[in-house]
Amino acid sequence: MGARGAKPKPTALKVLHGDRSDRINHEEPLPPEGEVTPPEELSDDARAVWNRLAPSLIAVGVLTPWDTDAFVIVCESLARYKQATKLVNGSALLVQGPTGFVKNPALTVQREAETTFAQYGARFGLTPSDRTQLKVDVASGRSGAGAERLLS
Template identity: 85%
Template sequence: MGARGVKPKPTALKVLHGDRPDRINHHEPIPPEGEVTAPADLSEDARVVWDRLAPSLIAVGVLTPWDVDAFVIVCEALARYRQATKLVNGSALLVQGPNGFVKNPALVVQREAETTFAQYGARFGLTPSDRTQLKVDAPGGATRPSAERLLS
């Protein structure tokens, strides 16, 4: 994010909008095209999340080979959130601690997983408000983003 908390405009949009040339990164790295596959060490619950979300993110070009590690964090966080939620739903919000009742530790795990998911999920546009910040090609048209593509 920028100095004022505003997310920077994607380079391709800067070119399209005619921004000053000195404000355009003409050497922005572009991830190579290639197969995006789930890592073998993904937990079983996270693999369910991957299988549900990854295909559509790959199709629109949001999930690339460079993004796999960040997306693993999204998948594991959502899996952990669901596991913690099951624990909370199966027990009480307060549990007996050494000095009386304390907040169920599963609530802490649930909150931390929710925060991680929200932070990393935003990068992939996984909520309606996050999607307003992303610019992608039409669904199924996962082409490589480049300034030249916009100007031709």
């Protein structure tokens, strides 16, 4: 299997980042406008993440009805990371295993959740490197609604 390049940046982020017009797919299908709501199955901790992050992502057009499932992964992974961190902070880095001391299993959960969050969070501009390149209209906080966002 050959090496893979970086994942393509979502068009909404290309527009927000100020990418050249010829690098923007002006014929990309656009999700329908509509309310973006958290699904019922979200855990309480993930719902708190959703409530904290979703409003601003919706406002800049990065989180749409089509993106709900991917954003659930972001929210659940961050919630899991926080839960694992509490477990690690409340115990030791090494714990007694059947044959002696072993790495605290919560560290593995913490690292896996961190990796998932970083991968999916980057798709929404949530990592520091993605955020440094975001360009939004400070006055409105939006990149434009509907198809007009692609014409910038």
